[in-house]
Amino acid sequence: MSAPRSLVAHREWTLEPNSEPDAEPITYAMQCAVCNETSEAGVEWSVPQSWTLEHSGRNPSHHTYREIITRPWRTWMHS
Numbered sequence: 001m002s003a004p005r006s007l008v009a010h011r012e013w014t015l016e017p018n019s020e021p022d023a024e025p026i027t028y029a030m031q032c033a034v035c036n037e038t039s040e041a042g043v044e045w046s047v048p049q050s051w052t053l054e055h056s057g058r059n060p061s062h063h064t065y066r067e068i069i070t071r072p073w074r075t076w077m078h079s
């Protein structure tokens, strides 16, 4: 007895960080872990860094932060 054969399209998807020229930029933001206020996201680290130091300056009891990194990814299919 032979098994029925059928044509099946085997497609495999790959996921990887998007380094294409048209990829969105990686951005960095900081969030205060005490009050959850969040900086603007910037391509340059200096943007959230300045915000963090100013935030601690305005709120001297806020000492802990979360870094939020937004990284573009892409999927692509190969057959």
Ligand SMILES: [Zn+2]
Pocket: 032, 033, 034, 035, 036, 037, 055, 059, 062
């Ligand atoms: Zn805060």
